[in-house]
Amino acid sequence: MRRFLLIILVFSVCVQSLSTNVVVNIQSDGAISEISGQFIGVTIDTFELRYWKDEFFRSKRMIMLARALSPMYIRMGGTTADYTIFSTKGVYHTERNNLKVNAPLWDKINGFIQDTGWDFIYDLNSLLRFGNGSWDMNNAVQLIKYSQSKGYKLAGWELGNEPNVYKGHDVVSPSQLSEDYVKLRNILQHFLKGPGSNAINASTFHHYYGYEGNFNLLDFLNPKILDNLIPEINIAKKYTKEYCPEGMQVWLGETSSVWGEGKPGYSDRYVAGFMWLDKLGLSAQLGIDTVMRQDFYGGQYGLLNSDGFPNPDYWLTLLYKLLVGSKVLNKNMIEMKTKITPEHLRFYTHCTNNKRTNYTKGSITVYGMNLNAVDAAIYFDQYIESELHLYLLEPSDNYGLTSGNVSLNGKHLEITENGNIPNLLTPKVVRNPVIIPGFRFGFVVIPSANKNICY
Ligand SMILES: *[C@@H]1O[C@H](CO)[C@@H](O)[C@H](O)[C@H]1NC(C)=O
Ligand SMILES: *[C@@H]1O[C@H](CO)[C@@H](O)[C@H](O)[C@H]1NC(C)=O
Ligand SMILES: *[C@@H]1O[C@H](CO)[C@@H](O)[C@H](O)[C@H]1NC(C)=O
Ligand SMILES: *[C@@H]1O[C@H](CO)[C@@H](O)[C@H](O)[C@H]1NC(C)=O
Numbered sequence: 001m002r003r004f005l006l007i008i009l010v011f012s013v014c015v016q017s018l019s020t021n022v023v024v025n026i027q028s029d030g031a032i033s034e035i036s037g038q039f040i041g042v043t044i045d046t047f048e049l050r051y052w053k054d055e056f057f058r059s060k061r062m063i064m065l066a067r068a069l070s071p072m073y074i075r076m077g078g079t080t081a082d083y084t085i086f087s088t089k090g091v092y093h094t095e096r097n098n099l100k101v102n103a104p105l106w107d108k109i110n111g112f113i114q115d116t117g118w119d120f121i122y123d124l125n126s127l128l129r130f131g132n133g134s135w136d137m138n139n140a141v142q143l144i145k146y147s148q149s150k151g152y153k154l155a156g157w158e159l160g161n162e163p164n165v166y167k168g169h170d171v172v173s174p175s176q177l178s179e180d181y182v183k184l185r186n187i188l189q190h191f192l193k194g195p196g197s198n199a200i201n202a203s204t205f206h207h208y209y210g211y212e213g214n215f216n217l218l219d220f221l222n223p224k225i226l227d228n229l230i231p232e233i234n235i236a237k238k239y240t241k242e243y244c245p246e247g248m249q250v251w252l253g254e255t256s257s258v259w260g261e262g263k264p265g266y267s268d269r270y271v272a273g274f275m276w277l278d279k280l281g282l283s284a285q286l287g288i289d290t291v292m293r294q295d296f297y298g299g300q301y302g303l304l305n306s307d308g309f310p311n312p313d314y315w316l317t318l319l320y321k322l323l324v325g326s327k328v329l330n331k332n333m334i335e336m337k338t339k340i341t342p343e344h345l346r347f348y349t350h351c352t353n354n355k356r357t358n359y360t361k362g363s364i365t366v367y368g369m370n371l372n373a374v375d376a377a378i379y380f381d382q383y384i385e386s387e388l389h390l391y392l393l394e395p396s397d398n399y400g401l402t403s404g405n406v407s408l409n410g411k412h413l414e415i416t417e418n419g420n421i422p423n424l425l426t427p428k429v430v431r432n433p434v435i436i437p438g439f440r441f442g443f444v445v446i447p448s449a450n451k452n453i454c455y
Pocket of ligand 4: 405
Protein backbone atom coordinates (compact mmCIF):
# COMPACT_ATOMS: atom_id res chain seq x y z
CA MET A 1 0.00 0.00 0.00
CA ARG A 2 2.72 2.41 1.03
CA ARG A 3 4.84 1.61 -1.89
CA PHE A 4 1.94 2.24 -4.21
CA LEU A 5 1.41 5.72 -2.77
CA LEU A 6 5.06 6.54 -3.11
CA ILE A 7 5.06 5.62 -6.76
CA ILE A 8 2.11 7.87 -7.44
CA LEU A 9 3.80 10.70 -5.60
CA VAL A 10 7.01 10.41 -7.57
CA PHE A 11 5.09 10.21 -10.79
CA SER A 12 3.12 13.38 -10.14
CA VAL A 13 6.25 15.28 -9.15
CA CYS A 14 7.85 14.27 -12.44
CA VAL A 15 4.87 15.34 -14.45
CA GLN A 16 4.79 18.71 -12.79
CA SER A 17 8.45 19.42 -13.34
CA LEU A 18 8.21 18.58 -17.02
CA SER A 19 7.62 21.43 -19.36
CA THR A 20 7.70 21.87 -23.07
CA ASN A 21 10.31 24.28 -24.30
CA VAL A 22 9.27 26.06 -27.40
CA VAL A 23 11.06 28.56 -29.53
CA VAL A 24 8.85 30.91 -31.48
CA ASN A 25 10.22 32.85 -34.39
CA ILE A 26 7.93 35.47 -35.83
CA GLN A 27 9.15 34.95 -39.35
CA SER A 28 7.09 37.03 -41.65
CA ASP A 29 7.22 40.73 -42.08
CA GLY A 30 4.25 40.67 -44.39
CA ALA A 31 0.57 40.54 -43.62
CA ILE A 32 -1.22 37.61 -45.20
CA SER A 33 -4.66 39.02 -44.59
CA GLU A 34 -6.44 41.82 -42.85
CA ILE A 35 -9.44 41.76 -40.59
CA SER A 36 -11.69 44.71 -39.83
CA GLY A 37 -12.63 46.22 -36.49
CA GLN A 38 -15.87 44.33 -37.02
CA PHE A 39 -14.15 40.94 -37.26
CA ILE A 40 -16.00 39.55 -34.27
CA GLY A 41 -19.76 39.83 -34.37
CA VAL A 42 -22.45 38.23 -32.26
CA THR A 43 -25.85 36.73 -32.85
CA ILE A 44 -29.09 36.62 -30.97
CA ASP A 45 -31.31 33.83 -32.16
CA THR A 46 -34.69 34.95 -33.50
CA PHE A 47 -36.05 32.31 -31.16
CA GLU A 48 -35.19 34.59 -28.22
CA LEU A 49 -37.71 37.17 -29.44
CA ARG A 50 -40.45 35.02 -27.94
CA TYR A 51 -39.08 35.97 -24.54
CA TRP A 52 -37.76 39.48 -25.18
CA LYS A 53 -37.59 41.26 -21.83
CA ASP A 54 -36.90 44.89 -22.49
CA GLU A 55 -35.93 45.73 -18.92
CA PHE A 56 -33.38 42.90 -19.06
CA PHE A 57 -31.80 43.86 -22.38
CA ARG A 58 -31.84 47.54 -21.66
CA SER A 59 -30.47 47.38 -18.13
CA LYS A 60 -27.43 49.51 -17.52
CA ARG A 61 -25.23 46.46 -17.00
CA MET A 62 -26.32 44.86 -20.27
CA ILE A 63 -25.72 48.05 -22.23
CA MET A 64 -22.25 48.48 -20.71
CA LEU A 65 -21.34 44.89 -21.55
CA ALA A 66 -22.61 45.32 -25.09
CA ARG A 67 -21.00 48.69 -25.71
CA ALA A 68 -17.60 47.46 -24.62
CA LEU A 69 -17.67 45.15 -27.65
CA SER A 70 -18.65 47.88 -30.15
CA PRO A 71 -18.17 48.37 -33.03
CA MET A 72 -19.76 45.08 -33.79
CA TYR A 73 -22.31 43.39 -36.02
CA ILE A 74 -25.28 41.77 -34.37
CA ARG A 75 -27.10 39.24 -36.47
CA MET A 76 -30.60 38.25 -35.49
CA GLY A 77 -31.47 35.06 -37.29
CA GLY A 78 -31.85 31.32 -37.01
CA THR A 79 -34.37 28.62 -37.77
CA THR A 80 -37.19 30.69 -36.24
CA ALA A 81 -36.47 33.52 -38.71
CA ASP A 82 -38.11 31.42 -41.41
CA TYR A 83 -41.29 31.22 -39.31
CA THR A 84 -41.42 34.88 -38.28
CA ILE A 85 -43.86 37.44 -39.57
CA PHE A 86 -43.79 41.16 -39.02
CA SER A 87 -47.04 42.91 -38.32
CA THR A 88 -47.67 46.59 -37.79
CA LYS A 89 -50.95 45.74 -36.12
CA GLY A 90 -52.03 43.13 -33.69
CA VAL A 91 -50.51 41.65 -30.64
CA TYR A 92 -47.19 39.99 -30.36
CA HIS A 93 -47.95 36.31 -30.19
CA THR A 94 -46.87 32.90 -31.34
CA GLU A 95 -49.03 30.34 -33.07
CA ARG A 96 -47.62 26.85 -33.24
CA ASN A 97 -44.25 27.31 -34.91
CA ASN A 98 -44.92 30.79 -36.13
CA LEU A 99 -43.72 33.92 -34.43
CA LYS A 100 -45.33 37.27 -34.97
CA VAL A 101 -43.16 40.32 -34.33
CA ASN A 102 -45.31 43.39 -33.95
CA ALA A 103 -44.20 47.00 -34.29
CA PRO A 104 -43.78 47.68 -30.54
CA LEU A 105 -41.47 44.65 -30.22
CA TRP A 106 -39.50 45.73 -33.29
CA ASP A 107 -39.18 49.19 -31.68
CA LYS A 108 -37.82 47.66 -28.48
CA ILE A 109 -35.26 45.57 -30.34
CA ASN A 110 -34.10 48.58 -32.31
CA GLY A 111 -33.98 50.65 -29.13
CA PHE A 112 -31.59 48.08 -27.68
CA ILE A 113 -29.46 48.13 -30.85
CA GLN A 114 -29.29 51.93 -30.73
CA ASP A 115 -28.25 51.82 -27.06
CA THR A 116 -25.43 49.40 -27.83
CA GLY A 117 -24.12 51.14 -30.94
CA TRP A 118 -24.09 47.80 -32.75
CA ASP A 119 -24.69 47.29 -36.48
CA PHE A 120 -27.86 45.33 -36.98
CA ILE A 121 -28.31 42.52 -39.50
CA TYR A 122 -31.74 40.92 -39.61
CA ASP A 123 -32.66 37.58 -41.12
CA LEU A 124 -35.86 37.74 -43.19
CA ASN A 125 -38.35 34.92 -43.61
CA SER A 126 -37.49 33.07 -46.79
CA LEU A 127 -40.33 30.57 -46.53
CA LEU A 128 -43.05 33.06 -47.37
CA ARG A 129 -43.65 31.96 -50.95
CA PHE A 130 -46.14 32.41 -53.76
CA GLY A 131 -47.83 29.41 -55.31
CA ASN A 132 -45.26 29.42 -58.13
CA GLY A 133 -42.43 29.03 -55.61
CA SER A 134 -40.94 32.50 -55.80
CA TRP A 135 -40.33 34.51 -52.62
CA ASP A 136 -43.25 36.60 -51.38
CA MET A 137 -41.51 39.79 -50.38
CA ASN A 138 -44.59 41.66 -49.13
CA ASN A 139 -43.93 41.12 -45.45
CA ALA A 140 -40.28 42.11 -45.85
CA VAL A 141 -41.36 45.26 -47.68
CA GLN A 142 -43.62 46.14 -44.75
CA LEU A 143 -40.78 45.68 -42.30
CA ILE A 144 -38.27 47.62 -44.37
CA LYS A 145 -40.74 50.45 -44.95
CA TYR A 146 -41.64 50.60 -41.28
CA SER A 147 -37.94 50.60 -40.26
CA GLN A 148 -37.25 53.39 -42.70
CA SER A 149 -40.13 55.47 -41.37
CA LYS A 150 -38.70 55.11 -37.86
CA GLY A 151 -35.16 55.90 -38.95
CA TYR A 152 -33.78 52.50 -37.96
CA LYS A 153 -30.53 51.95 -39.81
CA LEU A 154 -29.94 48.32 -40.57
CA ALA A 155 -26.45 47.33 -41.64
CA GLY A 156 -27.69 44.36 -43.57
CA TRP A 157 -30.36 41.80 -44.29
CA GLU A 158 -30.21 38.08 -44.64
CA LEU A 159 -32.79 36.02 -46.44
CA GLY A 160 -33.48 32.68 -44.75
CA ASN A 161 -31.45 30.49 -42.45
CA GLU A 162 -29.56 27.36 -43.52
CA PRO A 163 -31.59 26.60 -46.65
CA ASN A 164 -29.60 23.38 -47.07
CA VAL A 165 -31.54 21.88 -44.17
CA TYR A 166 -35.02 22.97 -45.24
CA LYS A 167 -37.28 19.95 -45.24
CA GLY A 168 -40.31 18.68 -47.12
CA HIS A 169 -42.41 21.31 -48.89
CA ASP A 170 -40.08 24.03 -47.59
CA VAL A 171 -37.21 22.98 -49.87
CA VAL A 172 -36.13 25.83 -52.15
CA SER A 173 -33.83 25.27 -55.09
CA PRO A 174 -30.52 27.15 -55.32
CA SER A 175 -31.57 28.85 -58.55
CA GLN A 176 -34.86 29.99 -57.00
CA LEU A 177 -32.96 31.34 -53.98
CA SER A 178 -30.56 33.29 -56.11
CA GLU A 179 -33.53 34.91 -57.90
CA ASP A 180 -34.92 35.76 -54.48
CA TYR A 181 -31.68 37.46 -53.42
CA VAL A 182 -31.87 39.62 -56.52
CA LYS A 183 -35.45 40.47 -55.63
CA LEU A 184 -34.38 41.47 -52.11
CA ARG A 185 -31.55 43.59 -53.50
CA ASN A 186 -34.01 45.37 -55.78
CA ILE A 187 -36.33 46.11 -52.88
CA LEU A 188 -33.45 47.52 -50.84
CA GLN A 189 -32.30 49.67 -53.73
CA HIS A 190 -35.80 50.95 -54.19
CA PHE A 191 -36.20 51.95 -50.54
CA LEU A 192 -32.67 52.87 -49.64
CA LYS A 193 -31.60 54.23 -52.99
CA GLY A 194 -28.33 52.34 -52.77
CA PRO A 195 -26.19 51.92 -55.87
CA GLY A 196 -24.50 48.73 -56.88
CA SER A 197 -25.36 45.72 -58.90
CA ASN A 198 -24.38 42.73 -56.80
CA ALA A 199 -27.25 40.94 -55.17
CA ILE A 200 -25.27 40.05 -52.06
CA ASN A 201 -22.52 41.74 -50.04
CA ALA A 202 -21.09 38.68 -48.37
CA SER A 203 -21.45 34.97 -48.61
CA THR A 204 -21.94 33.29 -45.26
CA PHE A 205 -21.66 29.80 -43.88
CA HIS A 206 -22.29 28.35 -40.43
CA HIS A 207 -19.95 26.18 -38.40
CA TYR A 208 -20.07 24.07 -35.26
CA TYR A 209 -17.55 21.42 -34.27
CA GLY A 210 -20.42 18.99 -33.75
CA TYR A 211 -23.54 18.18 -31.75
CA GLU A 212 -23.38 18.87 -28.03
CA GLY A 213 -24.57 15.36 -27.11
CA ASN A 214 -21.49 13.83 -28.75
CA PHE A 215 -18.91 16.01 -27.04
CA ASN A 216 -16.92 15.31 -23.89
CA LEU A 217 -14.49 17.58 -22.10
CA LEU A 218 -11.39 16.40 -23.94
CA ASP A 219 -13.03 17.01 -27.31
CA PHE A 220 -12.94 20.72 -26.51
CA LEU A 221 -9.15 20.44 -26.28
CA ASN A 222 -8.54 18.14 -29.21
CA PRO A 223 -6.37 19.71 -31.93
CA LYS A 224 -7.80 17.36 -34.56
CA ILE A 225 -11.29 18.62 -33.79
CA LEU A 226 -10.09 22.23 -33.88
CA ASP A 227 -8.56 21.55 -37.29
CA ASN A 228 -11.96 20.46 -38.65
CA LEU A 229 -12.69 24.11 -39.26
CA ILE A 230 -9.97 24.41 -41.91
CA PRO A 231 -11.59 22.33 -44.68
CA GLU A 232 -14.94 24.01 -43.96
CA ILE A 233 -13.44 27.43 -44.49
CA ASN A 234 -11.70 26.27 -47.63
CA ILE A 235 -14.94 24.92 -49.10
CA ALA A 236 -16.76 28.17 -48.34
CA LYS A 237 -13.97 30.17 -49.96
CA LYS A 238 -13.85 27.88 -52.98
CA TYR A 239 -17.58 28.17 -53.72
CA THR A 240 -17.61 31.89 -53.08
CA LYS A 241 -14.76 32.33 -55.53
CA GLU A 242 -16.44 30.12 -58.08
CA TYR A 243 -19.91 31.65 -57.98
CA CYS A 244 -19.57 35.20 -56.65
CA PRO A 245 -18.01 38.34 -58.08
CA GLU A 246 -14.36 38.81 -57.30
CA GLY A 247 -13.49 40.03 -53.84
CA MET A 248 -16.78 38.91 -52.27
CA GLN A 249 -16.38 38.66 -48.51
CA VAL A 250 -16.83 35.33 -46.76
CA TRP A 251 -18.37 35.41 -43.31
CA LEU A 252 -18.80 32.79 -40.66
CA GLY A 253 -22.37 33.96 -40.29
CA GLU A 254 -23.23 31.86 -37.24
CA THR A 255 -20.77 29.82 -35.26
CA SER A 256 -20.02 28.42 -31.84
CA SER A 257 -18.54 25.42 -30.08
CA VAL A 258 -21.29 22.80 -30.49
CA TRP A 259 -24.85 22.94 -31.77
CA GLY A 260 -27.95 22.07 -29.80
CA GLU A 261 -27.63 25.35 -27.88
CA GLY A 262 -24.16 24.43 -26.64
CA LYS A 263 -23.03 21.85 -24.11
CA PRO A 264 -24.17 22.66 -20.58
CA GLY A 265 -21.20 22.97 -18.24
CA TYR A 266 -18.68 23.25 -21.10
CA SER A 267 -19.85 25.75 -23.72
CA ASP A 268 -20.43 28.30 -20.98
CA ARG A 269 -17.20 27.60 -19.10
CA TYR A 270 -13.48 28.27 -19.35
CA VAL A 271 -12.92 25.26 -21.62
CA ALA A 272 -15.05 26.80 -24.40
CA GLY A 273 -12.33 29.41 -24.84
CA PHE A 274 -10.02 26.98 -26.66
CA MET A 275 -12.50 26.49 -29.48
CA TRP A 276 -13.40 30.18 -29.61
CA LEU A 277 -9.87 31.54 -29.63
CA ASP A 278 -8.66 28.96 -32.12
CA LYS A 279 -11.64 29.68 -34.37
CA LEU A 280 -10.79 33.37 -34.35
CA GLY A 281 -7.14 32.64 -35.07
CA LEU A 282 -7.78 30.24 -37.93
CA SER A 283 -10.50 32.42 -39.46
CA ALA A 284 -8.23 35.46 -39.48
CA GLN A 285 -5.39 33.42 -40.96
CA LEU A 286 -7.58 32.04 -43.71
CA GLY A 287 -9.12 35.36 -44.69
CA ILE A 288 -12.62 35.15 -43.19
CA ASP A 289 -13.96 38.69 -42.86
CA THR A 290 -16.39 38.37 -39.97
CA VAL A 291 -17.03 35.69 -37.37
CA MET A 292 -20.49 35.85 -35.77
CA ARG A 293 -20.55 34.24 -32.37
CA GLN A 294 -23.65 32.24 -31.57
CA ASP A 295 -24.52 33.87 -29.39
CA PHE A 296 -24.45 37.02 -27.30
CA TYR A 297 -27.26 35.78 -25.13
CA GLY A 298 -29.30 32.57 -25.11
CA GLY A 299 -28.65 28.84 -24.73
CA GLN A 300 -25.48 27.50 -23.12
CA TYR A 301 -23.07 29.03 -25.61
CA GLY A 302 -23.75 32.70 -24.91
CA LEU A 303 -21.10 35.26 -24.14
CA LEU A 304 -23.47 36.06 -21.30
CA ASN A 305 -25.22 33.59 -19.03
CA SER A 306 -28.98 33.49 -18.53
CA ASP A 307 -28.75 36.11 -15.78
CA GLY A 308 -26.96 38.49 -18.13
CA PHE A 309 -23.54 38.14 -16.50
CA PRO A 310 -20.39 37.36 -18.50
CA ASN A 311 -19.33 33.81 -19.18
CA PRO A 312 -15.56 33.31 -19.62
CA ASP A 313 -15.84 33.76 -23.40
CA TYR A 314 -17.14 37.29 -22.90
CA TRP A 315 -13.85 38.33 -21.33
CA LEU A 316 -11.88 36.46 -23.97
CA THR A 317 -13.81 38.29 -26.70
CA LEU A 318 -13.29 41.67 -25.09
CA LEU A 319 -9.58 41.08 -24.61
CA TYR A 320 -9.29 39.96 -28.23
CA LYS A 321 -10.98 43.13 -29.40
CA LEU A 322 -8.65 45.25 -27.30
CA LEU A 323 -5.34 43.61 -28.14
CA VAL A 324 -5.64 42.08 -31.60
CA GLY A 325 -5.17 44.39 -34.56
CA SER A 326 -6.26 44.02 -38.14
CA LYS A 327 -3.11 42.86 -39.89
CA VAL A 328 -2.59 39.13 -39.72
CA LEU A 329 0.95 37.84 -39.85
CA ASN A 330 1.86 34.45 -41.19
CA LYS A 331 1.41 31.66 -38.69
CA ASN A 332 4.56 31.49 -36.61
CA MET A 333 7.28 29.08 -37.28
CA ILE A 334 7.27 27.12 -34.08
CA GLU A 335 10.41 25.20 -33.54
CA MET A 336 9.97 22.53 -30.91
CA LYS A 337 12.75 21.66 -28.51
CA THR A 338 11.03 18.57 -27.15
CA LYS A 339 9.27 15.61 -28.62
CA ILE A 340 5.82 16.72 -27.54
CA THR A 341 3.66 17.21 -30.56
CA PRO A 342 3.53 20.78 -31.85
CA GLU A 343 -0.16 20.65 -32.77
CA HIS A 344 -0.88 21.01 -29.06
CA LEU A 345 0.56 24.51 -29.13
CA ARG A 346 -1.47 26.77 -31.34
CA PHE A 347 -0.43 30.38 -31.79
CA TYR A 348 -1.42 33.21 -34.11
CA THR A 349 0.14 36.63 -34.63
CA HIS A 350 -1.33 39.98 -35.60
CA CYS A 351 -0.18 43.53 -35.36
CA THR A 352 -1.32 44.91 -32.02
CA ASN A 353 -4.52 46.94 -31.95
CA ASN A 354 -3.35 50.54 -31.52
CA LYS A 355 -6.87 51.93 -31.55
CA ARG A 356 -7.94 50.57 -28.20
CA THR A 357 -4.56 50.42 -26.50
CA ASN A 358 -1.57 52.70 -26.16
CA TYR A 359 0.86 50.20 -27.59
CA THR A 360 3.16 51.83 -30.10
CA LYS A 361 2.94 51.08 -33.78
CA GLY A 362 5.16 48.17 -34.72
CA SER A 363 3.97 46.10 -31.75
CA ILE A 364 2.67 42.60 -32.30
CA THR A 365 0.21 40.43 -30.42
CA VAL A 366 0.73 36.68 -30.26
CA TYR A 367 -2.24 34.71 -28.98
CA GLY A 368 -3.03 31.09 -28.52
CA MET A 369 -3.13 28.10 -26.30
CA ASN A 370 -1.34 25.23 -24.71
CA LEU A 371 -3.34 22.02 -25.20
CA ASN A 372 -0.84 19.90 -23.28
CA ALA A 373 -1.24 19.14 -19.60
CA VAL A 374 2.26 20.47 -18.89
CA ASP A 375 3.58 24.01 -18.98
CA ALA A 376 4.98 25.45 -22.17
CA ALA A 377 8.03 27.66 -21.80
CA ILE A 378 8.01 29.86 -24.85
CA TYR A 379 11.18 31.58 -26.00
CA PHE A 380 10.71 34.45 -28.39
CA ASP A 381 14.24 34.18 -29.73
CA GLN A 382 14.15 37.47 -31.61
CA TYR A 383 13.13 39.37 -28.49
CA ILE A 384 15.35 37.71 -25.96
CA GLU A 385 16.05 40.90 -24.02
CA SER A 386 12.67 42.55 -24.47
CA GLU A 387 9.83 43.15 -22.10
CA LEU A 388 6.88 41.00 -23.00
CA HIS A 389 3.33 41.72 -21.89
CA LEU A 390 1.45 38.63 -20.83
CA TYR A 391 -2.34 38.48 -20.56
CA LEU A 392 -3.06 35.01 -19.23
CA LEU A 393 -6.66 33.89 -18.79
CA GLU A 394 -7.19 31.15 -16.26
CA PRO A 395 -10.06 29.53 -14.38
CA SER A 396 -10.59 31.51 -11.23
CA ASP A 397 -12.13 28.87 -9.01
CA ASN A 398 -11.58 25.23 -8.15
CA TYR A 399 -13.49 23.82 -11.09
CA GLY A 400 -10.54 24.04 -13.44
CA LEU A 401 -11.51 23.71 -17.07
CA THR A 402 -15.20 23.77 -16.22
CA SER A 403 -14.90 26.96 -14.22
CA GLY A 404 -17.63 29.49 -14.85
CA ASN A 405 -15.32 32.34 -13.89
CA VAL A 406 -12.06 33.52 -15.27
CA SER A 407 -9.06 35.47 -14.02
CA LEU A 408 -6.66 37.67 -15.92
CA ASN A 409 -3.08 37.33 -14.66
CA GLY A 410 -4.53 36.02 -11.43
CA LYS A 411 -7.18 38.70 -10.99
CA HIS A 412 -10.78 37.48 -10.92
CA LEU A 413 -12.81 39.28 -13.56
CA GLU A 414 -16.30 40.46 -12.79
CA ILE A 415 -18.70 43.21 -13.63
CA THR A 416 -20.41 45.13 -10.88
CA GLU A 417 -24.20 45.25 -10.65
CA ASN A 418 -24.25 48.75 -12.18
CA GLY A 419 -22.06 47.80 -15.06
CA ASN A 420 -18.49 48.83 -14.31
CA ILE A 421 -16.23 46.75 -16.49
CA PRO A 422 -12.73 46.25 -15.08
CA ASN A 423 -9.76 47.54 -17.01
CA LEU A 424 -8.28 44.57 -18.85
CA LEU A 425 -5.17 46.37 -20.03
CA THR A 426 -3.20 45.19 -17.04
CA PRO A 427 -0.40 43.03 -18.41
CA LYS A 428 2.09 41.06 -16.43
CA VAL A 429 5.48 42.26 -17.65
CA VAL A 430 7.77 39.28 -18.17
CA ARG A 431 10.86 38.26 -20.07
CA ASN A 432 11.75 35.09 -21.92
CA PRO A 433 10.58 32.46 -21.51
CA VAL A 434 6.87 33.14 -21.28
CA ILE A 435 5.20 30.36 -19.37
CA ILE A 436 1.81 29.24 -20.63
CA PRO A 437 0.65 26.64 -18.12
CA GLY A 438 -0.94 23.39 -19.27
CA PHE A 439 -4.51 23.75 -20.62
CA ARG A 440 -4.43 27.54 -20.62
CA PHE A 441 -4.69 30.31 -23.19
CA GLY A 442 -3.74 33.92 -23.44
CA PHE A 443 -2.13 36.80 -25.29
CA VAL A 444 1.43 38.11 -25.40
CA VAL A 445 2.08 41.61 -26.65
CA ILE A 446 5.61 42.37 -27.82
CA PRO A 447 5.72 46.17 -27.61
CA SER A 448 9.24 46.44 -29.04
CA ALA A 449 8.69 44.10 -31.98
CA ASN A 450 9.13 46.97 -34.39
CA LYS A 451 7.53 45.13 -37.29
CA ASN A 452 7.49 47.29 -40.40
CA ILE A 453 4.18 45.92 -41.50
CA CYS A 454 2.59 47.15 -38.28
CA TYR A 455 3.37 50.83 -38.84
C1 LIG B 1 -44.92 34.16 -59.13
O1 LIG B 1 -46.13 34.65 -58.60
C2 LIG B 1 -46.11 36.00 -58.17
C3 LIG B 1 -47.43 36.33 -57.50
O2 LIG B 1 -48.49 35.97 -58.31
C4 LIG B 1 -45.78 36.91 -59.34
O3 LIG B 1 -45.73 38.26 -58.92
C5 LIG B 1 -44.45 36.50 -59.92
O4 LIG B 1 -44.15 37.27 -61.06
C6 LIG B 1 -44.44 35.03 -60.27
N1 LIG B 1 -43.09 34.67 -60.66
C7 LIG B 1 -42.81 33.93 -61.71
C8 LIG B 1 -41.36 33.65 -61.94
O5 LIG B 1 -43.69 33.53 -62.43
C1 LIG C 1 -23.45 46.09 -50.29
O1 LIG C 1 -23.38 46.05 -51.68
C2 LIG C 1 -24.06 47.12 -52.30
C3 LIG C 1 -24.11 46.84 -53.79
O2 LIG C 1 -22.86 46.46 -54.27
C4 LIG C 1 -23.35 48.43 -51.95
O3 LIG C 1 -24.01 49.51 -52.52
C5 LIG C 1 -23.37 48.57 -50.43
O4 LIG C 1 -22.63 49.71 -50.02
C6 LIG C 1 -22.78 47.34 -49.74
N1 LIG C 1 -23.01 47.45 -48.34
C7 LIG C 1 -22.06 47.28 -47.44
C8 LIG C 1 -22.47 47.39 -46.01
O5 LIG C 1 -20.92 46.99 -47.74
C1 LIG D 1 -3.64 56.00 -23.37
O1 LIG D 1 -2.93 57.06 -22.79
C2 LIG D 1 -3.73 58.22 -22.49
C3 LIG D 1 -2.79 59.32 -22.02
O2 LIG D 1 -1.96 58.87 -21.00
C4 LIG D 1 -4.78 57.83 -21.46
O3 LIG D 1 -5.58 58.94 -21.17
C5 LIG D 1 -5.63 56.71 -22.01
O4 LIG D 1 -6.55 56.27 -21.03
C6 LIG D 1 -4.78 55.54 -22.45
N1 LIG D 1 -5.60 54.59 -23.13
C7 LIG D 1 -5.66 53.31 -22.83
C8 LIG D 1 -6.57 52.47 -23.62
O5 LIG D 1 -4.99 52.83 -21.94
C1 LIG E 1 -18.59 33.24 -10.66
O1 LIG E 1 -18.25 34.07 -9.57
C2 LIG E 1 -19.34 34.75 -9.01
C3 LIG E 1 -18.78 35.65 -7.94
O2 LIG E 1 -17.94 36.59 -8.56
C4 LIG E 1 -20.33 33.76 -8.46
O3 LIG E 1 -21.45 34.45 -7.94
C5 LIG E 1 -20.77 32.82 -9.58
O4 LIG E 1 -21.60 31.83 -9.06
C6 LIG E 1 -19.59 32.19 -10.25
N1 LIG E 1 -20.07 31.46 -11.42
C7 LIG E 1 -19.90 30.17 -11.58
C8 LIG E 1 -20.55 29.57 -12.79
O5 LIG E 1 -19.24 29.50 -10.82
